[in-house]
Amino acid sequence: MALEQIVITRKFGPGAEEEMILNMGPQHPSTHGVINFIVHADGEVMKKAVPEVGYLHRSIEKIGELVTFSGFMPYTDRVDYVAAMFANEGYAVAVEKLLGVAPPARAQYLRAISCELNRIASHLVAVGTMAMDIGAVTPFPYALREREYVNDLIEALCGARLTYNYHRIGGVAFDLPPDWAPNCHRFLDHFDRILDEWDRLISLNEIFVRRLAGLAVIPGPMAIDYGLVGPNLRASGVDYDLRKVHPYGAYPDFEFKVPVGKGFAGKNRGGQVGDCYDRFYCRVLEMRESVSIVRQALHKIPEGEWMAKVPRKVKPPGGEAQSRVESARGEMAYYVVSDGGEKAARVRVRTGSFMAMGIIEDLSPGLMIADLVALIASLDVVAPEIDR
Amino acid sequence: MPALSPEQIHQKLTQQFGEAIGPLCAPQKDPFCTFAPSRLLEICRTLKTDPELAFDFLQDLTATDHPKENQIRIVYHFYSYTHRHMLVAKCELDRASPEVDSVEVVWKAANWLEREVFDLFGVSFTGHGDLRRILLPDDWVGHPLRKDYQEAGGYQGISNVRDNTLNLYLDADRLMAEEKSKQAPPVPEKAPEAKAES
Numbered sequence: 001m002a003l004e005q006i007v008i009t010r011k012f013g014p015g016a017e018e019e020m021i022l023n024m025g026p027q028h029p030s031t032h033g034v035i036n037f038i039v040h041a042d043g044e045v046m047k048k049a050v051p052e053v054g055y056l057h058r059s060i061e062k063i064g065e066l067v068t069f070s071g072f073m074p075y076t077d078r079v080d081y082v083a084a085m086f087a088n089e090g091y092a093v094a095v096e097k098l099l100g101v102a103p104p105a106r107a108q109y110l111r112a113i114s115c116e117l118n119r120i121a122s123h124l125v126a127v128g129t130m131a132m133d134i135g136a137v138t139p140f141p142y143a144l145r146e147r148e149y150v151n152d153l154i155e156a157l158c159g160a161r162l163t164y165n166y167h168r169i170g171g172v173a174f175d176l177p178p179d180w181a182p183n184c185h186r187f188l189d190h191f192d193r194i195l196d197e198w199d200r201l202i203s204l205n206e207i208f209v210r211r212l213a214g215l216a217v218i219p220g221p222m223a224i225d226y227g228l229v230g231p232n233l234r235a236s237g238v239d240y241d242l243r244k245v246h247p248y249g250a251y252p253d254f255e256f257k258v259p260v261g262k263g264f265a266g267k268n269r270g271g272q273v274g275d276c277y278d279r280f281y282c283r284v285l286e287m288r289e290s291v292s293i294v295r296q297a298l299h300k301i302p303e304g305e306w307m308a309k310v311p312r313k314v315k316p317p318g319g320e321a322q323s324r325v326e327s328a329r330g331e332m333a334y335y336v337v338s339d340g341g342e343k344a345a346r347v348r349v350r351t352g353s354f355m356a357m358g359i360i361e362d363l364s365p366g367l368m369i370a371d372l373v374a375l376i377a378s379l380d381v382v383a384p385e386i387d388r
Numbered sequence: 389m390p391a392l393s394p395e396q397i398h399q400k401l402t403q404q405f406g407e408a409i410g411p412l413c414a415p416q417k418d419p420f421c422t423f424a425p426s427r428l429l430e431i432c433r434t435l436k437t438d439p440e441l442a443f444d445f446l447q448d449l450t451a452t453d454h455p456k457e458n459q460i461r462i463v464y465h466f467y468s469y470t471h472r473h474m475l476v477a478k479c480e481l482d483r484a485s486p487e488v489d490s491v492e493v494v495w496k497a498a499n500w501l502e503r504e505v506f507d508l509f510g511v512s513f514t515g516h517g518d519l520r521r522i523l524l525p526d527d528w529v530g531h532p533l534r535k536d537y538q539e540a541g542g543y544q545g546i547s548n549v550r551d552n553t554l555n556l557y558l559d560a561d562r563l564m565a566e567e568k569s570k571q572a573p574p575v576p577e578k579a580p581e582a583k584a585e586s
Contacts, residue, residue, distance in 0.1 A: 054523040061508075062532055224444050224469060227497030238469065245472060321418055322448070322465065322476070333448055335463070348463075350448045358500035387523055 019047060024372070026055050032129065032376060033383025035357075041369055049364040049372055051357050056387040064336075064347025069095055069314040070169055072347065077163035079349055080385040082125055085111075085118035086327035087349075088167035093248065094323035094334040095169045098316035101308050107171035108250040109301040113184075114157060114166055115325075116290040116297070120191070121150040122328035123283045123290075130280055130377040131202050134211055139202040146194055149187050156180055170310035181298050188291050195288055203284055212277035213265030216363055216375040219274055226362075227355040230330020232379055235261035235282045236274035242326040254296045259285035276378040283380070315342055329353055329380060353385040391473040394419045397441065405431055420463075420476035428479055429489040435466060435475070436494050442470040446495035449502060451509045453483075453535045460486045460509055460534075481511065490516035508533040 024037040034055035040047040060079055064072050076091045077084040089111055096103065103111070128143025151161040156177055158166035166173050202208055218228065223236035233240060241258040243251040261278030265271025271278075318340040324333045330352030337346040356379040364372060392400070398412045398421050408431065410422030423431050435443040448465040462479040479488055490513035492498040502513045503522040510531035513519060521528065527544075530537050542548050 054521075054525070057523040059532060221444075225496045227446060227495070227501075240469060320420075331447075333465070335448060335450060335465070337452055346452045348448070348450045350450075350465075354500060354504075355497060358497065362496070 022369075024049075024369075026052075032381055033386075035376075035381070035383050035386070037360075037372065039364075039369060039372065044368050044370075046364050046367050046369060046372060048361060049367075051360050053357060053383075053386050056384045058384075058388065060388045061347055061349065064344055066343065068342050069316070069344060072344070073168065074163070074165045076349075077165055078384060079388055080327070080329065080332075080351065080353075080382055081162055082382050083118050083122035083328040084162065084164050085115045085166065086325055086332055088164060089115060089249075090323050090325045090327070090332045090334045090349075091336075091347075092167045092169050093325060094321050094336040095314065095316060097321035097323060098319055098336060098338050099169070099310070099314065101170050101310055103171045103308050104305045105250070105302045106175075106304045107306045107308070109297050110172045110176070110306055111167060112250040112254070113294055113297045113301075114154065114164070114172070116293045117150050117154060117184075118164075119290045119328045120287050121147045121154075123287050124150070126328075126377075126380040127198075127202075127280060127283050130374075130380075131208065133373050133377040134208065136202060136205070136208060139198070142194075142198070142201065146191060149190075153180070153184055153187060156183070168307065168310075169314055171305070171307035175306050176301075184294065184298060188295055191291060195284070195291075198284065203281060209265050209271075209277060210269050212280060212374060212378070213275060214270035214272050215276040215371055216367060216378070217272045217275045218359065218363065222359075223274065226359040228330070228359060229352045229355065230327065231282045231286060232279055232330060232352070232356055234259065235278040237261050242324055242331055246324070248325065250297065253300060254293050256289045256293050259289065276374050279378040279380075313342060315340070320346075327352060329356075329382065329385060349388055351385045351388065353379075353381040353383075354388075356381050357386050391468075391471045392440070393473070394475060397473065397475050400440065401431065401434075404434065418476050420478055422478045422480060423464075425479045425481060425488045429491065429494070432491045432494045440471075442468045443475065444469055446491070446497045446501070447474075449491075449498055449505065451505045451511060451533075453509065453533065455483065455535050458483045460511060462488060462505065462511065464491075486511040487514060489514050490519075492516055507531070510534065 020041050022039040022041055024039050026034045026036040036052040036055070038050045038052060058078065060075055063075050073088065073091065076087040079087040124143040124147045128140045132140040154164060155161045157180065158164050158174060218236050220237045223233050223238060228236070237260060239258060239260045244258050259282045261273050261282055263271040263273050263278065264281040265275065265277040316338045318338055320335065320337040322333055322335045324331055332352065333350040335348040335350070336344055339345040360375065363375065367375065395412065398409065401409045405427060408424035408427040412419050412421045435441050443466040445467040446464070447467040450463050452461050452463060454461065460481045460483050462481065464477045466475045466477070481488055486509070488511065490498065490502055492502065493515065499518065500522065502516055503519060505511050506513060506519055507521040507523050508531055520526065529540055539548070
């Protein structure tokens with residue numbers, strides 16, 4: 001891309017450019033929700049793309065101040081409806097920290113199992129839509145087909161397929177249903193083969209790899225400066241995973257690797273650390289790790305209670321706490337302030353997508369318009385998580 | 389270099405900046421200290437560049453509203469990927485005209501976070517390059533996350549209030565009952581005749 005850009009600049013010169021302003025969105029199939037981009041372009045090359053967000057703002061943080069502590073749990077689902085388990089968990093952990101309650105061991109394991117299954121489902125959507133946005137339509141139904149199996153499992157666990165409301169302050173809502181573990185094992189064995197198939201289908205597809213190699217490179221220091229988190233940060237070569245560095249819940253008990261970007265596309269194809277292909281492939285590798293974590297958790301899960309003794313009316317003492325969990329879209333932090341009442345004085349959700357959107361304006365100059373689609377898809381932004 | 393505890397970080401900062409750093413409050417779950425707003429930028433630069441602190445990640449920037457104390461407090465969460473330690477700091481601002489230096493020049497992540505605080509709390513950040521509303525429309529009135537925010541009752545003539553949908557059905561029931569009572573009851577005079585015909 002850089003060469004084409006140089007050619008265009010040399011051909012027309014800096015003074016001869018004509019700027020065209022395009023509205024991409026808010027209703028656009030490849031913006032992953034209701035997001036508007038105001039693209040300043042000269043022909044196919046962008047001068048900048050300015051994201052305009054807020055179309056899905058539902059004032060979740062204000063609602064947090066208006067309802068009781070336990071009453072806010074269903075609302076957290078709506079923060080990120082593609083990976084709602086993590087939003088549940090983050091809020092539960094923050095209020096538990098305020099209350100000084102620790103969930104029982106079985107609840108911690110159930111949280112890990114549900115979250116990792118949700119991570120698989122969320123990453124399937126991410127990689128599937130990414131392939132589709134680039135133009136490879138076939139892999140998308142393959143990804144969604146597998147996601148349906150995960151949804152079935154989660155539905156059997158908590159009764160919902162999208163907005164789970166499964167985690168509670170002090171534990172989880174339900175224990176494993178009978179026959180759930182063998183079904184889950186069956187799915188995991190099946191999914192191992194599907195991941196190999198996925199690699200053959202799209203991850204190692206030469207056209208796909210070359211399309212994404214060296215595209216929209218985010219170097220490690222830049223990713224940190226802009227506050228990128230999760231797979232986007234790791235793809236830039238920063239080896240940082242909250243589950244590993246500051247383990248919470250049941251994660252200290254599991255062995256897993258943290259996939260870090262290292263130019264997976266290969267030098268001969270122009271692959272660099274932190275390009276779009278790294279962000280894509282890190283997610284594929286993370287699904288393999290999640291499969292391994294769910295297996296270990298199902299083997300090691302202890303017997304016992306799945307809810308701690310929490311009063312019916314949750315009234316934490318005054319104070320403030322922040323919880324950090326590794327969501328599918330990176331570090332999700334809930335900052336909860338209590339003044340001793342039944343309702344929180346302030347609930348703040350720090351999400352990965354919001355920060356990922358902030359980098360687009362500064363990353364877009366010089367990219368082609370078609371590359372913007374690849375960049376948005378590779379950052380895996382989800383509109384409700386940006387706007388909350 | 390090892391990770392520092394909040395106490396060690398606080399001690400180090402107090403040595404350097406003296407009274408600009410408030411005492412470390414730790415009755416809460418997460419200890420935090422206050423920064424004097426006038427020296428915020430200077431302190432933040434040190435936080436990032438000092439090799440022992442090396443806070444390279446602005447994890448979160450938000451605010452809390454305290455009408456009783458007449459304050460808006462900006463809450464900063466700093467994290468260091470190098471040393472893996474964390475610091476929470478607050479800046480206490482006057483609620484009537486909250487204004488503080490932007491830390492966008494130190495961490496680029498502050499750009500969008502400060503725009504959000506500007507949008508929802510009405511805090512203006514001096515030196516911010518692009519300070520405009522981010523989540524709400526540009527012509528929105530008020531700052532919703534302030535405690536005394538009153539809903540305007542609509543936006544651009546579009547009401548955000550509606551009747552209870554059930555009222556519609558109740559009205560329909562009432563109307564139907566009225567209709568029925570108006571109609572005279574059918575007179576079954578010719579019924580036997582019809583029966584005879586068939």
